[in-house]
Amino acid sequence: MATGCPAGYAVGMTFTVASYNIHKCTGLDRRVDLDRIADVLQEIDADLVGLQEVFQPQALGLAERLGVQVAMGPTREREGLPYGNAVLTRLAVRGSRTFDLSRPDREPRGGIRLDLRMPNGGMADGLLHLFNVHFGLKIRERAEQVRMLVREHIRHDELTGPRVVVGDLNEWFWFPGAVGRALRRELDGPRNRRTHPAPLPLFPLDRIYWDRGLDADGVHVHRSRLARVASDHLPVVARLRLASARR
DSSP states (O other), X not given: OOSSOOTTOOTTOEEEEEEEEOGGGBOTTSOBOHHHHHHHHHHHTOSEEEEEEEEHHHHHHHHHHHTOEEEEEEEEEETTEEEEEEEEEXXXXXXXXXXXXXXXXXXXXXXXXXXXXXXOTTSOOEXXXXXXXXXXXXXXXXXXXXXXXXXXXXXXXXXXSOEEEEEEOXXXXXXXXXXXXXXXXXXXXXXXXXXXXTTSOOBOOEEEEEOTTEEEEEEEEOOOTTHHHHSSSOOEEEEEXXXXXXX
């Protein structure tokens, strides 16, 4: 990718992105409550939200309640319904693609890429590429998945704009693991934020990384009273801005 500010983008444009494992809308009280998840998302007020552990009807229902578009990236069927990852977006979708990250004899895993039009005050629209992924539970499994993600998807030749990666990466420890090391070689990202378990978060499972053509105006974990019971994960949120030049 180019080292300067991409043509077709307005320097200083900002947007908010979040990653949220909604645990099938099942709260810590074991109650399945779509409206409660929608209320948490309204609190966040993000332009782009990567959801994990979501049924397709839940993703569609959240999009309807919030008045946004949705793209579903199912990894398997569960209880007879498409299940996996989804993206809620206020930005216009130019294209979407799902991809498989499953490893032999492990639970199906995957991701979704959205190519999004970035409005920029009259200039020709530029594209933003958002990846939403959910990695596996085993260390070796995650190491193979992040290599696939970087080699086959993040470095894809057809990508022309800034890249953002969100997801539940299931990397439990604070020191740099295979996932964090691989993504930081390609992208920027904050110090890990603890997101799980929601009432008293100890583990930095949910993360956001962004291209070096973007700057972060703030990254935080959303810790509202409602978010602490709506899912077993807390959402992580970043406010990103197109920089004047890449580092």
